[in-house]
Amino acid sequence: MARARKVEGIAPEDSYASVAASVVGVRAQEVFAHRDGVLAAADVEPLHDMRVATRRLRAALELFDSCFPRADFAQALRDVKRLADALGARRDLDVQIELLEGYARESSPEERAALRTFVEQLRVEQAEANAQLAVALQEIEQEDLEGMLDRLAARASRRPR
Amino acid sequence: MKARRVRGLDPAKSLRENAARVIRTRVDELYSFVPEALEGDAKALHNMRIAAKRLRYVLELTGFCFGPYATKAARRARELQDLIGAIHDCDVLEPRIERYVAGLAEADAQALALAVGSEGADPARIPRVRRTAYGALAALAIDQRARRAVLFASLTRRWRALERSHFRGRLLAALEQQPVKKSA
Numbered sequence: 616m617a618r619a620r621k622v623e624g625i626a627p628e629d630s631y632a633s634v635a636a637s638v639v640g641v642r643a644q645e646v647f648a649h650r651d652g653v654l655a656a657a658d659v660e661p662l663h664d665m666r667v668a669t670r671r672l673r674a675a676l677e678l679f680d681s682c683f684p685r686a687d688f689a690q691a692l693r694d695v696k697r698l699a700d701a702l703g704a705r706r707d708l709d710v711q712i713e714l715l716e717g718y719a720r721e722s723s724p725e726e727r728a729a730l731r732t733f734v735e736q737l738r739v740e741q742a743e744a745n746a747q748l749a750v751a752l753q754e755i756e757q758e759d760l761e762g763m764l765d766r767l768a769a770r771a772s773r774r775p776r
Numbered sequence: 777m778k779a780r781r782v783r784g785l786d787p788a789k790s791l792r793e794n795a796a797r798v799i800r801t802r803v804d805e806l807y808s809f810v811p812e813a814l815e816g817d818a819k820a821l822h823n824m825r826i827a828a829k830r831l832r833y834v835l836e837l838t839g840f841c842f843g844p845y846a847t848k849a850a851r852r853a854r855e856l857q858d859l860i861g862a863i864h865d866c867d868v869l870e871p872r873i874e875r876y877v878a879g880l881a882e883a884d885a886q887a888l889a890l891a892v893g894s895e896g897a898d899p900a901r902i903p904r905v906r907r908t909a910y911g912a913l914a915a916l917a918i919d920q921r922a923r924r925a926v927l928f929a930s931l932t933r934r935w936r937a938l939e940r941s942h943f944r945g946r947l948l949a950a951l952e953q954q955p956v957k958k959s960a
Contacts, residue, residue, distance in 0.1 A: 619836065627841035627955060631794040632787035638837065674833035677779060678798060682787040711869055715916075722912060729909030730916070733876055772787060 617664045619671055620645055635679035636771040642672040643764035646698075650752070653702070654745055656738075659709040662748075666702040672764075673699055682771040691767050694760045701744075701751035708741040777826045780805045795838035796951045799846075802831040803944055806853075814932055818867070825860035828853050843953030845946045852938060859931045866924035873917045877910065 622641045625634045645668040652661035673695050680688055712734055719730040755761075782801045785794050806827040812820035835850035884906060 622837075625791065627792035628790045630788055631785070631791050634791045635787070670829075671833065674830065675837065677830070678795075678834055678837065681785040707865075707868065710865060711872070714865075714869070718916060718919075723908075725905060725908040726912035726915075728905075729912045732909075733873075733913065736876065 617645075617649070617667065631679065632682045632771045635675075635682035636768045638675045639672070639679060639764065639771070640768040642668070642675045643761065643768065646672050646695075647761050653752070654749055656709075656741055656745060659706075659713070662702060662705055662709065666699070666706050669695060669699045669702055679771070683767055684770055684772070687763070687767050687770065691760070691763050694755055694758060694763070698751050698755055698760070701748040705741065705744040705748050708737055708744055712737050712741065777823045779830060791838060792841040795834065795841055798834050799831070799838070799951060800948065802827065802834055803947060806831055807944065810935065814935060816928075821860060821863065825857055825864065828856040828860065832857055840955055842955060843950035844956055845950035849943065849947045849950070852943060855934060856931070856938075859927060859934060863924055863927045863931065866920045866927065870917050870920040870924070873913055873920070877913050877917075880910075880913075 620641055622634075622638050625637055646665060649661055649665035649668050652658065653665050655661065673692070676683075676688070676692050676695060680692075683691075715730055715734050715737065719727045719734070722730060780801055782798050784797055787794075806824065809820045809824040809827055813824040832850055832853035835846055835853060839846040839850050884902060888902060
């Protein structure tokens with residue numbers, strides 16, 4: 616799992632709004648840095664990294680929500696949640712398949728055959744979750760979530776909402 | 777679970793002042809779910825996981841504003857989140873196995889009935905290889921249940937250890953302390 620990137624240049628006495636801008640900017644970049652390879656079922660790490668980055672971004676948005684214009688914030692958070700849900704649905708299946716394959720390796724050949732059939736069903740569900748994720752990725756591309764988050768970070772305001 | 781609203785946040789005031797407000801609220805939120813969660817209430821356990829996650833992330837991001845225990849508390853919150861997450865994985869997988877077995881059983885029963893026909897034959901016998909399959913899946917479900925029990929016991933012990941180490945009091949005290957400056 617990728618470690619969170621350190622947000623440089625923030626200090627305890629900085630205004631909440633200025634830190635909000637820096638943190639949301641960095642956390643958004645982290646999400647999109649992991650975009651390549653998330654749809655590959657053979658390597659589950661890119662998806663895991665993007666999911667963790669999305670969780671961190673969502674946490675940052677929720678932490679600093681009072682610094683952002685309400686409507687822009689609500690739309691960005693909704694899109695991030697939708698992405699997080701699609702990533703989470705795929706990740707749950709990745710974890711279950713990994714666990715079952717480990718379990719099968721330690722089983723007798725007859726038991727292994729039964730477990731493999733179960734894994735095959737999970738792989739079908741994994742492919743369905745992947746198709747949903749592909750749609751979610753396409754939607755955030757079309758809605759320019761990356762640009763939306765950049766603009767949101769730039770609009771962090773010191774005025775109470 | 778919707779996050780509890782944090783009162784008094786002011787974007788013009790410092791990160792330190794605002795973060796302290798958020799952390800106090802998130803600690804209260806976490807503690808509010810613990811008694812029921814540790815009694816086995818599934819919804820409270822889910823809420824405890826979300827609350828631990830929220831506390832973890834705010835501490836990871838802003839722990840540097842406070843005394844050293846704030847950073848340590850982020851690790852403790854993460855441990856809680858990880859443990860409850862592993863319990864959740866078992867809670868998801870066990871019913872999934874049961875649904876899969878129920879589907880197999882239905883299909884096998886129909887296939888057997890068709891194979892035997894209606895001539896008053898002996899009760900149908902499921903082939904040995906299929907019995908092995910059911911055994912393997914039943915064992916997998918049992919393992920998940922046992923794993924959950926072990927993880928839950930571990931969570932209970934972990935929480936008691938946190939209580940003994942005055943987790944809440946030390947974290948709230950750290951919010952009043954200045955960060956330790958790193959020497960050049």
